Amino acid sequence: MKVCVFGANGYVGASVYKSLRKIPSINVSGTYLREPSLFDELYKLDINEPESFSSYYKQENPDVVIWSVMDGPNEHMLTDQGLMHLLTFLTPETKLIYISSDFVYSDGKGPYDEEDSLSTLPDDHLFSSYTNAKIKAEHLINNELSNYVILRAGPIYGENQIGKLDDRTDKLSYHLRSDKSIAFRDDLIRTFVHVEDLASVITELVQNDVTGVYNTGQSESKSYYQFMRLMAEQLGYNPNFVEKESEYEKVDQEIPKDTSLITKKITEITKQKFR
Numbered sequence: 001m002k003v004c005v006f007g008a009n010g011y012v013g014a015s016v017y018k019s020l021r022k023i024p025s026i027n028v029s030g031t032y033l034r035e036p037s038l039f040d041e042l043y044k045l046d047i048n049e050p051e052s053f054s055s056y057y058k059q060e061n062p063d064v065v066i067w068s069v070m071d072g073p074n075e076h077m078l079t080d081q082g083l084m085h086l087l088t089f090l091t092p093e094t095k096l097i098y099i100s101s102d103f104v105y106s107d108g109k110g111p112y113d114e115e116d117s118l119s120t121l122p123d124d125h126l127f128s129s130y131t132n133a134k135i136k137a138e139h140l141i142n143n144e145l146s147n148y149v150i151l152r153a154g155p156i157y158g159e160n161q162i163g164k165l166d167d168r169t170d171k172l173s174y175h176l177r178s179d180k181s182i183a184f185r186d187d188l189i190r191t192f193v194h195v196e197d198l199a200s201v202i203t204e205l206v207q208n209d210v211t212g213v214y215n216t217g218q219s220e221s222k223s224y225y226q227f228m229r230l231m232a233e234q235l236g237y238n239p240n241f242v243e244k245e246s247e248y249e250k251v252d253q254e255i256p257k258d259t260s261l262i263t264k265k266i267t268e269i270t271k272q273k274f275r
């Protein structure tokens with residue numbers, strides 16, 4: 001079986017790529033964009049560039065494609081160009097596994113299940129490029145394809161297979177190492193997912209016939225403040241150095257408050273237990 005990981009140089013993609021490489025029956029290739037590449041054999045590719053995308057895709061002709069790319073404020077280009085190219089190449093036999101976000105539920109009144117409607121943000125909103133691009137991508141995939149899995153994830157955390165931590169935990173341990181306090185919001189409720197759990201569920205989905213849309217992550221949601229206190233404990237630091245951040249910041253109105261996810265469906269259809 002041939003599998004392509006778009007974004008194999010990234011936080012999630014690197015773990016997915018490494019997990020798949022351990023499976024003898026899978027022939028995996030992956031892409032990166034910016035130097036340096038984490039793995040020698042990755043293919044340098046701008047997914048938005050039609051010619052290079054086309055030559056890479058025709059050369060690989062995969063059975064499964066994993067979409068693990070992200071580009072913050074330019075996310076709309078990934079959907080309007082990169083994903084559009086990909087859709088023209090996918091055959092009904094090729095399975096697409098697309099990583100989406102809890103921000104598709106951006107009205108922020110969770111917990112949400114997979115059937116809840118998605119809400120776009122106004123163009124001038126801080127998160128509109130990312131959120132609206134993810135929603136558009138989901139609609140495109142849903143309308144054009146049948147052989148696909150969309151995995152919606154909240155904040156992804158933990159050490160990945162190349163020893164990289166997510167930025168928030170990295171910042172947390174940097175502060176606590178030097179006995180400095182650090183503050184996180186207690187009013188923003190999320191469903192956190194460990195990077196290795198996400199990589200492992202993707203590895204399972206590569207090898208089975210499951211399709212559809214699934215929320216991923218822990219069964220219980222937490223605020224950033226609650227979650228980071230737990231992380232501090234797990235990392236062996238004093239959790240009392242984690243404080244509550246002021247809720248009265250300027251950006252306060254901008255951030256969806258509760259994007260927590262009901263994740264029962266994925267645990268019923270896969271073997272994955274989310275830590």
Ligand SMILES: NC(=O)c1ccc[n+]([C@@H]2O[C@H](COP(=O)([O-])OP(=O)(O)OC[C@H]3O[C@@H](n4cnc5c(N)ncnc54)[C@H](OP(=O)(O)O)[C@@H]3O)[C@@H](O)[C@H]2O)c1
Pocket residue numbers: 006007008009010011012013031032033034035045046047048067068069070071099100101102153154155156157
């Ligand atoms: N991290 C989270 O908390 C979180 C939460 C919810 C959903 N997600 C989703 O999870 C997926 C993976 O995210 P991540 O955290 O692993 O992000 P990441 O570490 O930023 O990795 C994204 C990768 O995308 C690649 N990329 C960006 N623009 C590209 C382009 N034009 N052509 C080709 N490659 C391009 C980058 O390649 P280079 O490194 O080579 O530049 C990068 O490695 C994304 O779909 C994201 O939306 C992430």
